[in-house]
Amino acid sequence: MDEVATKIIDILKKHMKEPRDDINLSTALTDLKIESLDLAMIVFDIEDTFGIEIPYNANEDVGDFKTVGSVVDKVKGLMAAGPAAAKA
């Protein structure tokens, strides 16, 4: 796993009530038992860590975030696009 993936998994573990060591890119987020408030904290932490803004609305299904790998891909995409693109 690369640095982005490692950092994201560390952030997930930090906010999980019962952190697991077997999280990999194919782990489904629904398996991590993340509650809505934890999700907000996780998004906040990821944004701070990578200097990006993740467009996401807690009222909508988040198709981009099915697995840990999809989160990593999304973050990499936002990082490549730069902060301006994320705001658009």
Added chain:
Amino acid sequence: MKNGNGTRRVVVTGLGVVTPIGLNVADFWSSLQAGKSGVSELGGFPLDDLKILIAAQIKDFDPKVQLKNYKRDKIIVHADRYSWFAAAAAEQAVVQSGVEFPLENPYRTACIIGSGAGGLTTFENAYRDLFIHNKRATNPLTLLRIIGSSASAHVGIEYGIKGPTFATCSACSTATHAIGIARDYIQNDLADVAIAGASESVINYGTMKAWQALHVLSPQGCFPFAKKRNGTVLGEGAGILVLEELEHAKRRGATILAELVGYGMASDSQDMVKPTVEGPRYAMQMALDDARIEASEIDYLNAHGTATKDNDINETKAIKEVFKNAASKLAISSTKSMTGHPLGAGGGIEAVACIKAMQESWVPPTVGLDEADPECDLDYVPNVGRAMKVNYTMSNSFAFGGLNAVVIFGPPPA
């Protein structure tokens, strides 16, 4: 069992406080007995250009320790400090009451915990982040920390309370209004048990600046009714009661601490800062009428006693009008001389002081009262508490905006 009015009777079965002079009822009471003042040098944040450099801050509260028993409410330790105080005081009151929450019918329980201002320190920190540190966003929990009903929600979640749950907000009368409303809900058969009171924690740079601009804070100390008094001192904390319908308490063999016999409220409808005599007088008389007792039956009055020029003279006049000949025989004290002014939480903490006074047959003093203001010429139990039989107690709360609330506690029903 119903009282003379044919209404359900409401008793107190649990007490909880978090104060600058004790993080629980036992320590708070020892401090009152010792005449200990909670006023100290202001600290914990950059003081910058502040001119008022004292406050009655709570300096030894660790939420991880104090809230370690919170099981259902998972984010309480991430909440604003005002919610921490409420949660800790509520737990003390619940434990003492012996009520096993959630009740079989959780819709018959209420949680009314007010706050004069909610999470102002969270507000300040969030705005510092945004406006000074140019952060791109606030912490995601900011909104939940700020809202003035978050303390009642946190406590309600912890104890599985599904009945009326909200906050009251009436500045320095907040807790007394919360206790009064909870009493009414039980009396009117909307609930059998209520957790009621208030919490406050607003001592930060911005709040100190705002109070300073109003020019009502003392740079020296909180000396109610004293000639030397020159303003109040900001405090913080929480005071929470468990209220219960009498028969409900009896059926489970609870220890009944007191009966909440009277509640009165009135608004001056006059001025934001200049109190009237009429409003406080009406509220006190209404509470006496509600309790169906004479003013002369009150043994101890816990005064609002903020140590502002206006309040103490005005309150003294109102007491004289209500108590008439009995005024000079009444033991009156302001525990704010020791706790500082806990703002919205005041009435909750002072209700606990009243009930303890009844239980211990001892009334707390007004400390710092070396020489009384000639216009404040009643018995304010100066400097040393007094052992005496306390049958009925009255607790006054008066607030900016002229919002007055008064409760009366009596002995546990035979």
